[in-house]
Amino acid sequence: MASPTTGLEVFTDREYKYGFVTDIETDEVPAGLDEDVIRVISAKKNEPQFMLDWRLRAYRYWQKLEKAEAEPKWANVHYPAIDYDGIVYYSAPKKRPTSLEDVDPELLRTFEKLGVPLEERMLLAGVAVDAVFDSVSVATTFKAKLSEAGVIFCSFSDAVQNHPELIQKYLGSVVPYTDNFFAALNAAVFSDGSFCYVPKGVRCPMELSTYFRINAMNTGQFERTLIVADEGSYVSYLEGCTAPMRDTNQLHAAVVELVALDHAQIKYSTVQNWYAGDKEGRGGIFNFVTKRGKCQGDSSKISWTQVETGSAITWKYPSVILQGDNSVGEFYSVALTTNHQQADTGTKMTHIGKNTKSTIVSKGISGVFGQNTYRGLVRIQKGATGARNYSQCDSLLLGDRCGAHTLPYVEVMNDSSQVEHEASTSRISDDQLFYCRQRGISAEDAVSMIVNGFCKEVFRELPMEFAVEAAKLLGVSLEGSVG
Amino acid sequence: MLEIKGLHVSVAGKEILRGIDLQIGQGEVHAVMGPNGSGKSTLAQVLAGHPAYEVTAGQVLYQGRDLLGLPAEERAREGIFLAFQYPVEIPGVSVAYFLKAGLNATRKHRGLEELDAMEFLDVLRAKLKFLEIDQAMLQRSLNEGFSGGEKKRHEVLQMAVLEPSLAILDETDSGLDIDSLRVVATAVDHLRAPDRSTIIVTHYQRILNYITPDFVHVLMGGQIVRSGGSELAHELEARGYDWVRGEAAAAGSEVKP
Numbered sequence: 114m115a116s117p118t119t120g121l122e123v124f125t126d127r128e129y130k131y132g133f134v135t136d137i138e139t140d141e142v143p144a145g146l147d148e149d150v151i152r153v154i155s156a157k158k159n160e161p162q163f164m165l166d167w168r169l170r171a172y173r174y175w176q177k178l179e180k181a182e183a184e185p186k187w188a189n190v191h192y193p194a195i196d197y198d199g200i201v202y203y204s205a206p207k208k209r210p211t212s213l214e215d216v217d218p219e220l221l222r223t224f225e226k227l228g229v230p231l232e233e234r235m236l237l238a239g240v241a242v243d244a245v246f247d248s249v250s251v252a253t254t255f256k257a258k259l260s261e262a263g264v265i266f267c268s269f270s271d272a273v274q275n276h277p278e279l280i281q282k283y284l285g286s287v288v289p290y291t292d293n294f295f296a297a298l299n300a301a302v303f304s305d306g307s308f309c310y311v312p313k314g315v316r317c318p319m320e321l322s323t324y325f326r327i328n329a330m331n332t333g334q335f336e337r338t339l340i341v342a343d344e345g346s347y348v349s350y351l352e353g354c355t356a357p358m359r360d361t362n363q364l365h366a367a368v369v370e371l372v373a374l375d376h377a378q379i380k381y382s383t384v385q386n387w388y389a390g391d392k393e394g395r396g397g398i399f400n401f402v403t404k405r406g407k408c409q410g411d412s413s414k415i416s417w418t419q420v421e422t423g424s425a426i427t428w429k430y431p432s433v434i435l436q437g438d439n440s441v442g443e444f445y446s447v448a449l450t451t452n453h454q455q456a457d458t459g460t461k462m463t464h465i466g467k468n469t470k471s472t473i474v475s476k477g478i479s480g481v482f483g484q485n486t487y488r489g490l491v492r493i494q495k496g497a498t499g500a501r502n503y504s505q506c507d508s509l510l511l512g513d514r515c516g517a518h519t520l521p522y523v524e525v526m527n528d529s530s531q532v533e534h535e536a537s538t539s540r541i542s543d544d545q546l547f548y549c550r551q552r553g554i555s556a557e558d559a560v561s562m563i564v565n566g567f568c569k570e571v572f573r574e575l576p577m578e579f580a581v582e583a584a585k586l587l588g589v590s591l592e593g594s595v596g
Numbered sequence: 597m598l599e600i601k602g603l604h605v606s607v608a609g610k611e612i613l614r615g616i617d618l619q620i621g622q623g624e625v626h627a628v629m630g631p632n633g634s635g636k637s638t639l640a641q642v643l644a645g646h647p648a649y650e651v652t653a654g655q656v657l658y659q660g661r662d663l664l665g666l667p668a669e670e671r672a673r674e675g676i677f678l679a680f681q682y683p684v685e686i687p688g689v690s691v692a693y694f695l696k697a698g699l700n701a702t703r704k705h706r707g708l709e710e711l712d713a714m715e716f717l718d719v720l721r722a723k724l725k726f727l728e729i730d731q732a733m734l735q736r737s738l739n740e741g742f743s744g745g746e747k748k749r750h751e752v753l754q755m756a757v758l759e760p761s762l763a764i765l766d767e768t769d770s771g772l773d774i775d776s777l778r779v780v781a782t783a784v785d786h787l788r789a790p791d792r793s794t795i796i797v798t799h800y801q802r803i804l805n806y807i808t809p810d811f812v813h814v815l816m817g818g819q820i821v822r823s824g825g826s827e828l829a830h831e832l833e834a835r836g837y838d839w840v841r842g843e844a845a846a847a848g849s850e851v852k853p
């Protein structure tokens with residue numbers, strides 16, 4: 114007698130939609146790293162002396178760490194040693210555009226395939242995109258409308274040329290190059306990224322967006338983003354990532370720094386879909402990223418929302434330093450690991466000012482052999498009277514060979530504070546699946562629906578269109594992850 | 597409409613249904629009664645295609661076609677609806693979203709246009725009113741924190757939306773207060789239609805005051821030990837199951853408690 118299947122085993126192979134390679138001429142420096150390479154990068158970018166000096170200091174620091182084999186090993190991720198001499202540290206499209214019309218059409222087609230609406234559609238969507246292709250920022254749109262509001266939004270290189278005083282003031286002020294191994298490496302070799310400055314009292318008139326894409330082979334991408342929200346301003350920033358399929362691993366070591374002054378608010382949303390490797394665990398991006406925001410001013414607020422479905426390995430802790438009194442830090446995260454993906458992600462909330470408040474909502478989903486670790490630190494310093502934290506970490510397991518681990522660390526040095534932590538681990542039950550199927554919903558759609566429901570508290574923090582994208586992405590990424 | 601022949605079903609290696617024969621004609625309402633643990637829900641679940649229940653022998657024809665080879669979602673789209681005795685909670689999935697997904701999957705299967713959010717709300721509004729369900733419920737997570745009565749109303753709402761050809765109501769009257777019972781039972785009776793057959797699993801005669809069944813069956817020890825008209829329900833209410841058990845034993849069929 115044919116016994117009806119649960120439907121869980123009917124999932125097809127997960128396909129990576131963005132795994133194409135763009136064939137354009139690039140300007141590269143040879144693989145490997147020494148002071149000369151750094152000088153070349155700095156010279157190619159025509160940087161002022163302070164930048165070169167900073168890069169060299171960072172490089173020397175990193176070199177010490179590398180010699181001491183101080184690459185961080187504490188994360189719950191396992192990967193073969195990275196050959197830092199095999200990496201090309203600078204790669205840029207040869208033709209450098211000055212306006213959108215000059216952009217290599219091949220490149221524009223790439224962005225089109227990626228769904229980045231660079232042209233007319235963008236205006237309707239009201240999104241300004243600063244697209245980073247390998248290392249050089251190729252096109253920046255809507256500069257005019259933004260500059261009308263006084264908002265500076267440009268590639269990091271342009272900012273170095275046109276606003277060196279802002280760069281000098283804030284670069285490394287949140288993530289110094291001494292912060293960690295990958296932050297030091299990034300500081301030495303970063304080739305581009307985005308810069309944003311929102312002046313006093315300005316509410317940024319549109320959502321800002323950067324799409325990163327790693328294209329060239331063996332290229333480590335080291336972009337750097339710096340966002341400064343001046344007093345009483347507001348900005349919402351979206352970041353989306355994809356990378357082509359390759360058998361070998363690629364390193365992505367980015368740094369993001371956010372600074373919020375008095376009463377300013379920064380909302381930073383990420384949908385990360387870097388190539389995760391194949392079903393056997395070959396290839397995929399190593400995503401080792403340092404993201405941190407500083408609520409420098411009183412009553413400022415920084416909110417991180419991330420949906421992480423890609424990368425072979427993710428090592429990432431978007432954090433907030435709550436320095437100003439009454440400042441607020443938030444971290445909302447969905448991390449999906451399937452096949453052989455590993456993620457060690459979480460946040461660090463450092464309460465320094467009085468009556469500071471932080472919220473952490475983390476949703477980890479693991480399927481097949483995926484390993485998902487939440488690592489969080491809530492630190493209440495001595496002076497942080499009346500500080501409050503609420504953390505909630507939920508894990509959903511889609512199979513029995515995958516894993517979920519929750520490591521919440523709490524350090525409290527002020528008795529008047531309140532720290533609350535909740536955690537849960539669950540599975541999709543047969544009865545839940547059957548209930549959906551009994552209403553005509555396919556098993557695949559049911560899983561995706563239940564997982565989306567599980568992530569709802571995070572998705573609702575995302576800007577509307579991004580939330581729709583994230584839900585779709587999660588659906589695609591789930592295929593083949595349940596069995 | 598539905599023809600069950602010699603159906604044997606096991607769950608977790610234990611035989612629960614031990615030879616069920618039942619025929620349900622189009623537009624008929626059948627009540628299935630019987631003591632706790634006799635296999636009523638098992639019958640309901642197996643008809644709906646729950647994968648945990650293993651059919652070891654027998655056949656089920658639905659609209660003349662073999663039912664048991666179809667996966668659960670196909671059965672649903674072909675018009676089989678089960679109102680669950682214990683509806684499961686799905687956090688974060690709203691009632692509206694869930695209902696719309698189910699309805700559109702079914703419509704698609706039948707070659708009908710899928711409904712958008714506005715059209716769907718139009719379909720829903722009258723049904724909500726009829727079942728005296730507050731529209732606010734649509735935004736709540738599926739069955740999460742619903743009271744017993746709300747869960748049951750919500751099951752009947754789904755039936756009203758999906759318009760099945762065969763509805764199986766598993767103790768939809770349990771846990772309802774007097775007013776809720778009236779609302780739910782009236783709605784079910786209202787949903788009676790010439791092209792819709794209904795199986796009502798119940799312990800109590802009272803729901804049958806609103807919906808007069810064409811047939812009443814008594815399930816005991818995994819077998820149907822007695823069938824009759826609506827008067828059988830009254831008799832059971834008055835005399836309990838012992839006399840059926842006695843009679844069945846006398847007639848020689850082996851009925852375990």
Ligand SMILES: Nc1ncnc2c1ncn2[C@@H]1O[C@H](COP(=O)(O)OP(=O)(O)OP(=O)(O)O)[C@@H](O)[C@H]1O
Nearest residue numbers: 607608612630631632633634635636637638639648
């Ligand atoms: N999934 C299961 N695993 C193990 N045993 C089960 C399972 N489902 C049902 N059973 C057993 O099968 C028998 C019949 O259960 P069923 O739920 O069909 O009874 P019922 O007639 O609906 O009872 P009630 O009137 O209490 O709802 C019971 O002994 C029950 O414990």
Ligand SMILES: [Mg+2]
Nearest residue numbers: 636637638681
């Ligand atoms: Mg039952």
